[in-house]
Structures are given as structure tokens and as C-alpha cells.
Amino acid sequence: MTTTKPGPDALTPAELAEPRLLIDGRLTESGDESAFPNINPATEEVIGLTFDATADDIDRAIAAARRAFDETNWATDHAFRKHCLLQLQEALEKNREQLRSVLVAEAGAPVSTTHHMQLETPLGDDLLWPAQAIDTYPWERDLEDNDFFGTRSRRKVHKEPIGVVGAIVPWNFPLQTTLNKLGMALATGNTVVLKPAAQTPWNATHLGRLIAEETDIPAGVVNIVPTARDERAQRIVDDPRVDMISFTGSTATGRHIQERVAPMTKRLLLELGGKSAHIVLDDADFERALASSAFQACLHGGQGCALQTRVLLPRSRHAEGLTVIEAAFRAVAYGDPTDPVTIQGPQISAEQRDKVEEYIRIGQAEGARLVLGGSRPAHLPRGYYIEPTLFADVAPGMRIAQEEIFGPVLAVLPYDDEEHAVRIANDSPYGLSGAVSSASTERALAVARRIRTGTVSVNGGVAHGADAPYGGYKASGIGRQSGPEGFEAHLETKTVAWC
Numbered sequence: 001m002t003t004t005k006p007g008p009d010a011l012t013p014a015e016l017a018e019p020r021l022l023i024d025g026r027l028t029e030s031g032d033e034s035a036f037p038n039i040n041p042a043t044e045e046v047i048g049l050t051f052d053a054t055a056d057d058i059d060r061a062i063a064a065a066r067r068a069f070d071e072t073n074w075a076t077d078h079a080f081r082k083h084c085l086l087q088l089q090e091a092l093e094k095n096r097e098q099l100r101s102v103l104v105a106e107a108g109a110p111v112s113t114t115h116h117m118q119l120e121t122p123l124g125d126d127l128l129w130p131a132q133a134i135d136t137y138p139w140e141r142d143l144e145d146n147d148f149f150g151t152r153s154r155r156k157v158h159k160e161p162i163g164v165v166g167a168i169v170p171w172n173f174p175l176q177t178t179l180n181k182l183g184m185a186l187a188t189g190n191t192v193v194l195k196p197a198a199q200t201p202w203n204a205t206h207l208g209r210l211i212a213e214e215t216d217i218p219a220g221v222v223n224i225v226p227t228a229r230d231e232r233a234q235r236i237v238d239d240p241r242v243d244m245i246s247f248t249g250s251t252a253t254g255r256h257i258q259e260r261v262a263p264m265t266k267r268l269l270l271e272l273g274g275k276s277a278h279i280v281l282d283d284a285d286f287e288r289a290l291a292s293s294a295f296q297a298c299l300h301g302g303q304g305c306a307l308q309t310r311v312l313l314p315r316s317r318h319a320e321g322l323t324v325i326e327a328a329f330r331a332v333a334y335g336d337p338t339d340p341v342t343i344q345g346p347q348i349s350a351e352q353r354d355k356v357e358e359y360i361r362i363g364q365a366e367g368a369r370l371v372l373g374g375s376r377p378a379h380l381p382r383g384y385y386i387e388p389t390l391f392a393d394v395a396p397g398m399r400i401a402q403e404e405i406f407g408p409v410l411a412v413l414p415y416d417d418e419e420h421a422v423r424i425a426n427d428s429p430y431g432l433s434g435a436v437s438s439a440s441t442e443r444a445l446a447v448a449r450r451i452r453t454g455t456v457s458v459n460g461g462v463a464h465g466a467d468a469p470y471g472g473y474k475a476s477g478i479g480r481q482s483g484p485e486g487f488e489a490h491l492e493t494k495t496v497a498w499c
Helices: 055-071 078-094 096-107 111-115 120-125 128-136 174-187 202-214 230-238 251-264 286-302 315-330 350-366 418-426 441-448 483-488
Strands: 021-023 026-028 035-040 045-051 140-148 151-161 164-168 191-195 222-224 244-248 267-271 276-280 308-314 369-372 389-392 409-415 434-437 491-498
Touching: 021 055, 021 202, 026 202, 035 096, 045 202, 055 164, 055 191, 055 222, 055 230, 078 096, 078 120, 078 128, 078 174, 078 202, 096 111, 096 174, 096 202, 120 128, 120 174, 128 174, 128 483, 164 174, 164 230, 174 191, 174 202, 174 244, 174 483, 191 230, 202 222, 230 251, 244 251, 251 267, 276 286, 276 418, 286 308, 286 315, 286 409, 308 315, 308 418, 315 369, 315 389, 315 409, 350 369, 350 409, 409 418, 418 441, 434 441
Parallel strands: 164 191, 164 244, 191 222, 244 267, 276 308, 276 434, 308 409, 389 409
Antiparallel strands: 021 026, 021 222, 035 045, 140 151, 151 491, 369 389
16 A cells, blocks of 8 residues: 555645536636535535536537537547647646545545545546547548449448536535546547546546646536536436536436437446445465455445455365455444545545445345444544445345445355355456455466356456556446447448548
8 A cells, every 4th residue: 555645734625626617718707507416525624516417508508519519520520639639638637636636535535545536546548548549540441342233332441529527426426437437438539428426526626627727628518517406417318419428426226317318319428336345265365365254345435336345265274264354344444535555535425324334234134244343433423434345145136246335345255165155256247356365376267257247356456547448247337448449339330431
């Protein structure tokens, strides 16, 4: 874990705040000047206000994106798009420390996490990879000449942007998700209407300011419309001028979006929930593998869709493994997100904390054994905190083994043999991620091939990167973000034939 001085102490709330929307190239207040509070989940204090986009604001943003796509050369000028993305990259890097402070303050993100997934990792490649792909992607390809009913035709395949993308972003890793969505959508020539999560709006509104003030991105290409009202955000989903919805969030909301867009056959890219299993094989190094499990389960309050929240231990070594996990859980540093040793900060809201507490009660009622945690920490009276929580004697069918909790709760399940472990891992409505640990890489890779998830970590390997497709099987989503597959997801395919 990186240890460095925290950033937030250097900035005042006024310096952190950026309350304005970005619509048609202008930073603006909401149409009725209404605003909603931005709350620091570590202190429960309001750190500022964000203008709440009205229905008319969202309509204007969609109209601007439609116009920018239909009436400018953004969709066709590859070199200009790359130039603009590199400008935005430079602006983000100049404002790196301010963004770090914003993420710690509004997301409750431990400052340690900003040195990887929350900030540094997306700054490393989420814009740069798609920007570089503009030059290397095969935008056209020739097919062999064809004889059909006596007609000799020449043929070519063209790749073209879809149009207007409605990007809807969650609160857990907000900047990472936003940059991933923007990088792919803009590099492929689309325009965007971005709706950040109401709990974490400022990382997106800061990005809007950088786009407006420090890049040549044309008016209307990117529009950022925070709102705390679901019915207003839904206008982005429902509007026929929006050609694609790129959504990251809960499976329940993803299904709702599917239902709304089905009559329009609108393109969807959905990255949804997960209930990832870590299969620890009987020959694994338990100390190493299980310390990683404890870290993952508690990282950022357990608020990550791909975090490993089920650990599968061989019955022959179950007691030993549980002892190792308990010791690792007791060593988890949690509390103040500005402390550089912290890996687990608060839950994002009182509502989310209450949800986690309800699942802890459910686990106990179902017969799982609460080994550690399960309560609000007495030494942290302010902030939406939950103790690192460990359950043993968990059966595969229990709700805490089947449903996404999104909190620092780890379920430990025993298995009889390798076949049994794979069945348990796959006995889930989700299929986002997973892990396998073994002394034999070959054995672990063979098990990984049998796990029905979009990504699998073998012996601690990390697949993440802008070049790596990311997404899930089953209820974990539709399509893939990142990599060539993510680039392609934002394009239409046209075949042209001529005589």
C-alpha cells in the first residue's frame, strides 16, 4: 500500500467545489437555480452544493449532443479527436491533486486508493489508450469482389460512431468510470450526455470545467448534468435522440434501463453487480492468498462490484484458513480516509450503511456464524462506518452468499473437492469476476477457465487496464468496457458495395 501525505487538508471546501453543469460548451447554473448537497461520508457534513439539472437542462444537453454529432465534423475528424483527448489528459494531470482531494472528500475514498483505481490508474490510460487507438484501429477494410446474380461488386466495411451516448456513472469509483466511458465514446466519434451520481458529482463537474476551459472539444460534444432526481435522469434513457446508454451500477437499475429502452432497440452497455468468489485450492499459500481476500473485501468499504466477497476454502484446511482470514481482518486499517494507512473508509451514505447492516442481520438469521465485526465502530461516532465483518459457516444458498452487499462483509464457504468449488463459485446470478489461488499456476489456470465470469485473477494477477475488456456474464452485464471490445461497442458497422 502506498503511503503518502493526504491531499484534502491542503484545500478548502470552496476550492474543492465546482457546482456548475456543462451544457453546450457553457458552464452554467441549473435552469431554476436549485441545488442539492454534497455530503462527506466520513464526517456527515455538507461540503457544498451542486446545481440540480432540471428536465429542461437535460433536454438542452441532449439537443446539444445531437447537434454536435449531426452538424459538426467531430464524428469524422480522427486527428482532431485525438488532439482533444490529449488536451484533456494534460489538463487532468495538471489538476491531479485537486481531483484527489475531491475524491477523498465526496466519495470517502481512502487516499491510499487514489494511488491506484480511484485516480492514478485511470489517469494512466483511460484516455490515452483510446486516443492512441484512433490511429491504429481499422476504420475501413476491403472485402473480396463478389459476383451475385451476375453483378460484379466491390465491397468495403466501414466503422462509424453510434451517435449520442448517455453515460450514467456510479458513486463508488466515479472518476475511473467516467474517464473510461468518455475515453471510449469520444475516441470513436460519439457525443456524450454524462449523468454523474448525486453522491459524487464534483469529480465530474471539475472535469466539465477542464473540458470547457482547457480543451478544444467543441460545444455539445460533452455535456455533464448532475441531478439528484431519478425521474430527471431517466429522461436520458427515454429520449429517442440518445442512441446508446452506457450504464455502470446495480443490476436492478440495469434491468430497469433494459425495460425502458427495449421498445427503441437502443444500444446498451451495462456493467452491473457481482458476487465474486475466491477459490483457494488445497495446495495454496494460505497466508498470502487469504490476506489478499481480507484486503479486497474491505477496500473502499467493500464498495466495489468486482471485489471478492466469497472465499471458498477446502474443508480439509477450513479451520486453518479461517484463522488466517480472521487475523487478516483484525489487521485491516479502517477509519479516516485522509489517513494514508486506511484502506477501508465509510460507506457512501446512511442509506448504504443501513443496507449493509440489514444484510448482517440476515446472515445471522440464516445461521451463518458472525466471526468478527458486524456493528458500527464505537470509536467512529461520525461518518457512515461499518466494522470489517467476517462470516463463517456460510451455505451457498444463503442470501449473504448470493446477493451483492456492497459493504465490508466477507462470507467463507467450505468445499469438498475442486469440482465442488467450481460449482459453488458458479452458483450465483452474477458473473463479473473471481479468483483462484494455487501453488500450481497450471492447475489454477485450468480452474479459472471453468469459472463463468468476465475476469479471473490467478495467484494475484491483475487483469485491469484500458487495453483489457471488462464486463460480466449473466446478471453482471451486457457487453464489455475497455480494450478492443470496448472500443468496438461504441461503433456501428456499415458494408458498402458498388459496381
